[in-house]
Amino acid sequence: DGGITQSPKYLFRKEGQNVTLSCEQNLNHDAMYWYRQDPGQGLRLIYYSQIVNDFQKGDIAEGYSVSREKKESFPLTVTSAQKNPTAFYLCASNRDSSLGQPQHFGDGTRLSIL
């Protein structure tokens, strides 16, 4: 079955450490997204990519970085510059947002600070 796979499910970061969250999709979708979810807040967009080798900052990109070298993969790096990284991170994809098609989500990675 097609879907979006996020790994790991749980991740712990030490002070000063960069960590990378994996997101892979086999839906043949062009667009991919990273969101952060905190209790009591709506999902907030970190980065998005509409096509391979191109990506744009979302609303809360500071302290994060991404790459899009393959259509299927959109890894997110949480850098040491992100001072409050504890959150639930969600990856999503869709075929064409301009047509109003829904985004489909993975099952998330929960990041905590050691």
Added chain:
Amino acid sequence: EDQVTQSPEALRLQEGESSSLNCSYTVSGLRGLFWYRQDPGKGPEFLFTLYSAGEEKEKERLKATLTKKESFLHITAPKPEDSATYLCAVLPLYNTDKLIFGTGTRLQVFP
């Protein structure tokens, strides 16, 4: 400013007790409105897309409706397995790169 507001924040229902969840939105042109269901520790699961006022979509005990200012998710005769957080999101017409999410309604259905 584009905004999505969901109410109530939390809702407790007895099994079989029908109710509605509200999603009010303010956006300069609507490309689409989306409803998702999210279980604890999981990603949102897509339920419905609504594109224009007057449109309705149904799936099992759920029915979503849309007006020019709000959407309702009606839950008829809910069961305990309907317990989840329901998220509403709006895609603006002028910026289809960015979904705007509400904070969700946490639904608990008791037997």
